[in-house]
Amino acid sequence: MLDIILEIFSYPFMVRAIIVGLLISICSALLGVILVLKRYSMIGDGLSHVGFGALAIATVLNKEPLLISIPIVVLVSFFLLKINENRKIKGDSAIALISTSSLAIGVMVLSMSTGMNTDVSNYLFGSILGLTKQDVILTSILAIVVVLVFILFYNKIFAITFDEIFSKATGINANLYNMIIALLTSLVIVLGMKTMGSLLISSLMIFPTLTSMRIFKSFKQVIINSLVISIICFLIGIFISYLYDMPTGASIAVVNIIAFIIYYIIGLILKR
Secondary structure (H helix, E strand, O other): OOHHHHHHOOOOOHHHHHHHHHHHHHHHHHHHHHHHHHHOOHHHHHHHHHHHHHHHHHHHHHHHHHHHHHHHHHHHHHHHHHHHOOOOOHHHHHHHHHHHHHHHHHHHHHHHOOOOOOHHHHHHHHOOOOOOOHHHHHHHHHHHHHHEEEEEEHHHHHHHHHHHHHHOOOOOOHHHHHHHHHHHHHHHHHHHHHHHHOOOHHHHHHHHHHHHHHOOHHHHHHHHHHHHHHHHHHHHHHHHHHHOOOOHHHHHHHHHHHHHHHHHHHHHHHHH
């Protein structure tokens, strides 16, 4: 086992993948708790599909993917947030419409222009080979910002997560914090697409929280346990991906599914 670990860390691309993956896992776990508890889970899935569509446009225009993906995904996240606040429009329907349309447009644009090449498949299903030093730097900055937001504004985030109407009545600018969360979620999705793939990045946000909630009930307990689960599942998943030459995103997602099943069984036992 030690030989395998030393071998993995001897490759620069694996070191970059582990650093980026761990930071994305931390960010996803923290933001995922808010998204799940506020019932915004599907927004993450919708934004990941939008990210793929934006990537397709960037590929056709021969532009830097992040320069195209980030602005588009951020704008769509704000749009979905506004729709979700409007009770006259069904938010889940809008998310489904936008996500499927983005995915379809992305596939069509690529197939009509450059063809479905390997790079696109990597963005769909995840790959650890395409990560660069720039990805490490950007992800590190993003992780610091996400952690600082949670530390500095923990009480306000707690308030808007459980009772947004009451928090507004007490003077908290809930709309501002919702926009900050939407912005950070967009950035995590765009930067995490290389590792997890656009089809699976949302699972990194949803599964750790849902898994933790099978046993733990308090907000702080769910956050801490989600962090632990997210990190452990990522490490196991990436090792499996390396050893058996499997897609990174799929390996991590499957490990998260197994963790969910284990916690679900433990939760049932504890209830009895």
